[in-house]
Amino acid sequence: MTDKIDLTKTLDSYRAKRGEFRIVEIPARRYLMIDGHGDPNTSPAYAEALAALYPVAYKLKFASKRTLDRDYVVPPLEGLWTAEDLDAFTTARDKSQWDWTMMLLVPDWIEADLVDGAIAQVAAKSPPARLTDVRLESLDEGCCVQTLHVGSFDDEGPVLDRMHHEFIPSQGLRMSGTHHEIYLSDPRRTAPERLRTILRQPVMRD
Structure with a gap:
């Protein structure tokens, strides 16, 4: 029997400490991705996205x-989050403005044909509503700043504010x-106060 690999323990990109902003180089990696918009707590599209991603990920495994x-x-669920006004993340926390891409990392030894086969398997029996929206895509973030947030998602704002407006400029960097x-x-x-979330922001030199 083969050993089961835990990528959160073998990849440096999953290493982060609470209260510490770390500059890290993230190589290009491939993910199962699906897009959506709106508050993840109330948007039906968010639940539908996860209902499509996870069956494919487990068939692939x-x-x-x-x-x-x-x-x-x-691997753990990941998300890319955007909004026209970045204050929607830091101060206002207006989740209705958020666009998102939810993702699950695909190990680098897996080829696209295996992903196609996993999607076909899921489609063959009670396919999720958004299965056809799942895609395999490479994400190349390069230089990033990241930290570990422990606590409720709604308490991320002050941490992100310090990252965006204090640490990143102090290092001669800008968000990119x-x-x-x-x-x-x-x-x-997990209780909200014990949630562990890595917060990452791609950056570049001024």
Whole structure:
């Protein structure tokens, strides 16, 4: 039996400490992705997105174990978040303004044909409503600043404000890409004050 790989323990990009802003270089990686808009707490599109992503991710995991003899833990949910006004993230926290792309990392040894096969398997039996919106796409973030937030998602604002307006300018950097969150905890099973979330912002030199 092969060892089960946990990418959160083997990839440096999943390393972050509470209260510490870290500059890290993130190589191009591939994800299962699906897009949407609106408050993730109330938008039906958000629930539908997760209902499409996870079956594909688990079919892919089982296919990797069966055909490649490489088993792994399905990586944590990640999200790219955008809004016309960045204050929607830091001060106003107006979630109705948010556009998002929810993602699950695909290990680098998996080829596109295996992903296509996993999607076809899910489609063959009770396909989720948004299955056809799931895509495999590469994300190349490059230089980023990240930190670990412990607590409610609604308490991220002050941390992001310090990242955006204090740490990043102090390092001679400026924001250059999309706000990225990595959800290390399952909010269905974890108290809000104990949620662990990596907050990441792509940057570039001024």
